[in-house]
Amino acid sequence: MFVGTGSDVGKSVLNAAFCRIFMQDGHSPAPFKAQNMALNSFVTAEGLEIGRAQAVQAEACGIPCSVEMNPVLLKPSGDMVSQVVLNGKPAGNKTASEYFLDTNRNALFSEVMKSYNRLAQKYNPIVIEGAGSISEMNLWDKDITNMRVAEAADAATILVADIDRGGVFASVYGSIQLLPPSHRKLIKGVLINKFRGDERLFHEGRKMLEEISGVPVLGVVPWFRDIFIEQEDSVVLDHLKNQPQPGKINIAVVRLKHMANFTDFDALRHVSEVNLYYAENEETLAEADIIIIPGSKNTIADMDMLRQRGLEGVLMRLHQNGMPIYGICGGFQMMGKFIHDPDGVEGNIPKTKGLGILPVETVFKEEKKTEQCRFQFINDSSVTGSGYEIHMGVTNVDGSPLCRLENGETDGCFLNEKTWGTYIHGIFDNASVIQQILRQVKPDILINFSLKDLKEEGFNKLANLVRDVVDMEAIYSFLKE
Secondary structure: OEEEOOOOOOHHHHHHHHHHHHHHOOOEOEEEOOEEEOOOEEEOOOOOEEEHHHHHHHHHHOOOOOHHHOOEEEEEOOOOEEEEEEOOEEEEEEEHHHHHHHOOHHHHHHHHHHHHHHHHHHOEOEEEEEEEEOOOHHHHHHOOOOHHHHHHHOOOEEEEEEHHHOOHHHHHHHHHHOOOHHHHOOEEEEEEEEEOOOHHHHHHHHHHHHHHHOOOEEEEEEOOOOOOOOOOOHHHHHHOOOOOOOOOEEEEEEOOOOEEOHHHHHHHHOOOOEEEEEEOOHHHHHOOOEEEEOEEOOHHHHHHHHHHOOHHHHHHHHHHOOOOEEEEOHHHHHOOOEEEOOOOOOOOOOEEEOOOOOOEEEEEEEEEEEEEEEEEEOOOOOOEEEEEEEEEEEEEEOOEOOEEEOOOOEEOEEEEOOEEEEOOEOHHHOHHHHHHHHOOOOOOOOOOOOHHHHHHHHHHHHHHHHHHHEOHHHHHHHHHO
16 A cells, blocks of 8 residues: 655555556556545446546556446535545535535445455455545544555555655654554555655665664655656646747647646647647637637636636637637536526536537536547547546537437537537547647648557556666565565
């Protein structure tokens, strides 16, 4: 099990690394995270929703993802409110106090461990990921995802610390010393993550850390930028160069406050002719060649945010001037005439006006649609691919749909080749779709990009990197205990 001294220390990526290492070594690993808080989610083949990180880790294991890998998912829809997804299905919206104080934590933990045990019957080893910091003392009695899981699973637990943010000695020592003795003894080692520079300069520090913590430092993992692994947390967007570049096809993704599934655009970031960036103001939107409005966990609030920032008029003007604009899920809904929420699914605003670009209207419903799909563009049968849907809205289209799905249904709305919207997440993972939108700017472009190949290359590079710097003999000794 990989636990952390804090959030964003790199647990998810290291978990994926070990999933791939164990698979390469002939084992049958599977990932597990009891509770995930993320707006980046995925849909299993059974139509159940889990955190994207566990879907990525399952790919690293070479197996299909399943709901047992992430039985509890919290999807924030406001500053203090989250949708609770239990065993892949929505279980209502709760404030933080309601979730931590009013839910039956023992019953929830029982559900979590049922999922773990089902996984453990099929796979070995189970590579478990904790959440946030293990030393939030005020949450210990409510814990269903960190050391309580480690204890119940009798997992060899490795503490991950991010040296790049500073304070690594205090964070490692404090995290271990604050634990009660029964949990402290489960910590078998420490991994130092995100190290920049010459690792030899940390040799003395490594010995000192081992002396004060009482556990071995199993490895120092360097900071890397040249390995592609899908990320879970949109905090990574803060490290991107969010500005246009001359000589490239500039694609601006509108940065929404409640943006969901930002990994929808990972494939576009890796097309050599493309510069993809996230735009929050008129200047950077106007300098784009293509604009995409992404998904949102709170579409009405984000539509109102666009209006307050003055971006509603900017988008309409750019559309009228021939700028290609595409919408995904919540972005598709925003491109319509109106968004209705009569039952308060998203909040207390019953109706808001959309951008009016597409002839559609959306009504939010309590029932959530979560399923994988295959599609073909109706106006161009050469544009095909696969993706997945996650939404609670029903959109009435007074015009032409964009896609025909494999099950015979239609999806989205097609105004013209420069203007369409869809509910399909992952639509830009498909080379034919990328080529369709890029040809609106560069008509002769050919795309032979494979996201699957890029992912496989990333998993293998990551596994090799971690193998080189981690005491794998010690890791395997833990599995034999």
